[in-house]
Amino acid sequence: MNKKVGELRPSQFITTFGPGSIVDLPDFSVIIGGIDKWNTLDVSRAAIIEEPRLKSKLKIKQIKSIPVKDNDEIGTIPAYRFPEYHVCPNCRKLGKRDGRDFFEEEGVLYCKNPESEKGPCPKVKTHPVRFITSCKNGHIQDFPWFWYVHKGPKPDSKKCKLYLIDEGKTGSLKDLVVKCSTCNKERSISEALSNKKILGKCLGGRPWLGDKEEGCEQETELLLRGASNLYFSAIESSIVIPHNSNELDDFIRSHIDFSDEELINNRPIFDMVMKRDSDILRIGLDKAWDIVQRLKDSSNMEQDIRTPEYEALLTEHNQVNDINFQTEKEEVPRRFNKFITNLIRVKRLKEVMVLKGFTRIHPLPDLTARLSEHPVSGEINDSIQLAPISKEKSDWLPGVESYGEGIFLTIDDQRLLKWEEKNKKYGQGMEVAHKKMFRERDFPNETIPAFPGLRYALLHTISHALIRELTIHSGYSSSALKERIYSDSENGIAGILIYTSTVDSEGSLGGLVELGKRDKFESILARALAASRYCSGDPQCAEHDAEQFTDVNGAACHSCMLIAETSCEKSNRYLDRSLLVDIVSNSKREFFELE
Structure with missing residues (x-):
């Protein structure tokens, strides 16, 4: 394996910087290689993660930990320079690492341009260009600089000299102009952003796999190298149960x-x-x-990952020999026993997360819900495709295991059914907004996922209210707590697991499970519900009507209900505090009717 150029934590590899993602380094940027590019010896030495349910779900033989080495000079995960084009910050020359444009010393590209208008350019360290191109099928490639500025077939690149000029007039993309000093042609970058058809059909580039996929019919889009929509990891996760x-x-x-x-x-x-x-x-x-x-x-x-977890959390186990799953049933506070049927302190749990692919430009439906209904790779619908992390289907996938603790509670199903029937019209309004959201992302009707239901929206909102309150008292940061919602009206399932899990000791400090004790949890829930009644954004935040939904959220904003995206399984969607308690709009649809 070549010399190490950077470091990533295993959890970062699974969630943010997996195969196909771009990592910025001090002197250049790289794209992480596919798992079939990994060193076979390193993979064989990596620890095996045992989780039969996930292996069965993903149809693989093994889940492997991310390879690590004690040698600080040698890396374990291959990465390739991307984008190849660099720009000189002094003379603004565009070029590649090929000896003509820039020269390399110890992995760093330098410019020494003798033809600069300002005079010979001194030895200057270059940096990667900000612009790349991609498509919805996950392909990615360098921006076609020569083709773009000449508006046609690529000219003789040996003769033409390109510059990326920043005119600095307005600070917008109109100020960035690609110029060929040889042909005296120029073109603004803003044209490629305003008209997607200018860049034409995608070329199918897959630099993380070292090949090109022929026949891609998607339009090429201009993206920034560090854009947040450049990489959405597709993760399957489970709580390990007995x-x-x-x-x-x-x-x-x-x-x-x-x-x-x-x-x-x-x-x-x-x-x-x-x-x-x-x-x-x-x-x-x-x-x-x-x-x-x-x-x-x-x-x-066993394709349903969550129902077995729900049942396991409600079942008493012989926990002497099971250090990865320990629960303790707690008495439900009398004040809330009409609403809550079970309160469980999860003293110990293990979560396994497996990376199975990724998307670009748009996330897949319910991506943060772990994509439980989607295959490992292949076409999902007409506009979005799950990009693979290896050329051929692999019999193993990379994963990470983390340990933690949590609080699990279930809501009374009979009371929920009556409440759902009473607020059926409001649920229909939220469902209309749900379908509208996916249509606006160009999803055909037949590929729009089912609306999770008003029951889910209630459970999800309770979860967020509790997470915001638990953060204050547990000692964990706001992004350390996570949620798993168990919702199924047909099977009478209504549960919430709020937990924390990390690869280090922070996942089991005991601060969260301690708050699951009856008296402390009663105070936590009471404070959460009281805080949900008012928002600094009221009355605007509170005023939502079933016939006037503009998105899938009702009375919810950053001041009252939204939490860190890493903590929420639905990207802060399907939230409405008017479903919990009576708010200033006096909508009369609250579930917790407290005296």
């Missing part, structure tokens, strides 16, 4: 590759392969086949 199975089932799982469709579906092939395994023969081929079929069928049903 695994209830017998030893024979575990033995079969460890000896048979359930990703081999032919092996587990074709009895003659199964017999031919397994008769060579003496351990399987001791069980008997017939018995082994029956167990495989049962496990295969149950595996196909």
